[in-house]
Each structure stands twice: as structure tokens, then as C-alpha cells.
Amino acid sequence: xxxxxVATAAIAAIGLTACETATPYQPLRPGSxxxxxxxxxxxxxxxxxxxxxxxxxxxxxxVEKYLLYRAAELTLDQGFDWFDTTDRHTERNTNYYGDxxxxxxxxxxxxxxxxxxxxxxxxxxxxxxxxxxxVGGPFWADSIDIRxxxxxxxxxxxxxxKGPAPEGRRVFDAHQVAENIGPAIVKPKS
Numbered sequence: 597x598x599x600x601x602v603a604t605a606a607i608a609a610i611g612l613t614a615c616e617t618a619t620p621y622q623p624l625r626p627g628s629x630x631x632x633x634x635x636x637x638x639x640x641x642x643x644x645x646x647x648x649x650x651x652x653x654x655x656x657x658x659v660e661k662y663l664l665y666r667a668a669e670l671t672l673d674q675g676f677d678w679f680d681t682t683d684r685h686t687e688r689n690t691n692y693y694g695d696x697x698x699x700x701x702x703x704x705x706x707x708x709x710x711x712x713x714x715x716x717x718x719x720x721x722x723x724x725x726x727x728x729x730x731v732g733g734p735f736w737a738d739s740i741d742i743r744x745x746x747x748x749x750x751x752x753x754x755x756x757x758k759g760p761a762p763e764g765r766r767v768f769d770a771h772q773v774a775e776n777i778g779p780a781i782v783k784p785k786s
Contacts, residue, residue: 618654620784621662634666639753643682644670647751656748660686663750665781668773676756680767684752693743 619632624647631651636644648663663684671679761767 616653618658618782619650621665621781622784624649634662636666636670642676642756644754644756645751646670646754647749649749650747652745652747654748656686656688656746656750659748659750661777661780663752664768664773665777667752667754668768668770668777671754671756671770672774674756676758676770678757678761678767678769679754680757680765681752681754684750686748686750689747689749691745691747693745 622633624633624635632649632654634646634648636646638644644667646663646667648659648666650659650662667679667681671677757767761769
């Protein structure tokens with residue numbers, strides 16, 4: 597029985613470790629186990645909306661780089677030469693997680709079998725509440741590890757064009773973008 601539990605835990609750990617990588621350059625598949633990728637849709641003949649969503653291990657720089665690469669790739673696939681971004685922005689989704697320190701033990705807690713520890717009850721704005729100095733109290737903040745997790749999503753509306761770039765507009769040459777950014781793109785392992 598113990599061997600079965602150890603084997604199950606090892607398989608779960610390996611599975612979780614495999615998931616802990618930055619989002620590769622891949623299409624976004626809603627409802628699948630993957631946590632990011634690109635998506636796009638056509639607005640009209642020369643306008644597209646392109647998005648790249650990264651997971652918590654994907655930096656903002658990488659998300660924005662993959663967005664530009666996808667815009668260049670899409671431009672070339674549609675038979676155009678350059679693209680202009682008319683509306684481009686990057687959003688950050690931040691979550692905070694509090695994990696108790698697994699090695700922290702209270703001198704008064706049940707961990708030592710005493711069965712008693714100090715706690716208080718007080719009446720707050722939402723009724724009676726309890727406060728325990730060893731469970732998330734402000735005086736014992738060292739016993740809780742607070743993590744900030746950021747996820748970035750970049751999106752842009754792009755206009756595609758053929759031929760030489762128009763004068764006076766800052767446009768991206770899709771051939772040069774694909775050539776310059778292409779070597780830095782990490783695609784999923786097959």
C-alpha cells in the first residue's frame with residue numbers, strides 16, 4: 597500500500613513539474629489543459645484582432661514578443677507585407693496566494709499536545725469574529741508566505757497592407773519582424 601502511495605505521489609509530482617514552464621508559442625485552445633497561447637479573428641478584409649495570453653511563468657516581454665510574431669505570421673499568411681497596430685495594450689492579472697509555513701509551529705498550539713492556545717473574539721462591522729495570533733494574525737505574519745502571481749495578456753488590432761509601407765506611419769515590416777523575432781520563439785515540443 598505504501599509503495600502505491602509513493603508511486604502515485606511521484607507520478608503527480610512529475611506531472612506538475614512538466615506543467616511548470618512558460619507558455620510556448622502555440623494556438624490557444626479553450627477548455628484544454630494548456631494555459632495560454634495566441635488567438636486571432638478577422639474583423640474585415642484587412643483588419644484583424646490578435647491576442648496572446650501567457651501563464652504565470654511567462655514574462656510580459658515574452659507575451660508582447662509573441663503577439664508581434666503572431667501579427668507578422670498572420671500578415672504573411674494572408675499575402676500582405678506590412679502591418680500597423682491601431683489598438684494595442686497589455687493587461688496584467690494579479691492574484692495573491694497565502695501559504696502557511698509548513699515548518700512553523702506555535703508554542704501554545706495543538707501541535708505540541710497542550711490543547712490550549714490564546715484566541716480572542718470581538719464584535720466587528722459584520723458581527724462576531726475570532727482572532728487567533730497563530731493563524732494569519734498581523735503579529736505573526738512570518739508564519740505565512742504571501743506570493744504574487746502575474747499573468748499577462750497582450751492584444752492588438754492590426755491593419756494589413758501590401759507593397760511599400762506608407763510614408764509618415766509607423767508600420768511593421770512583417771518579413772523583418774518574422775526574421776528578427778523568429779529565432780527567439782519557443783514552440784511546444786511535439
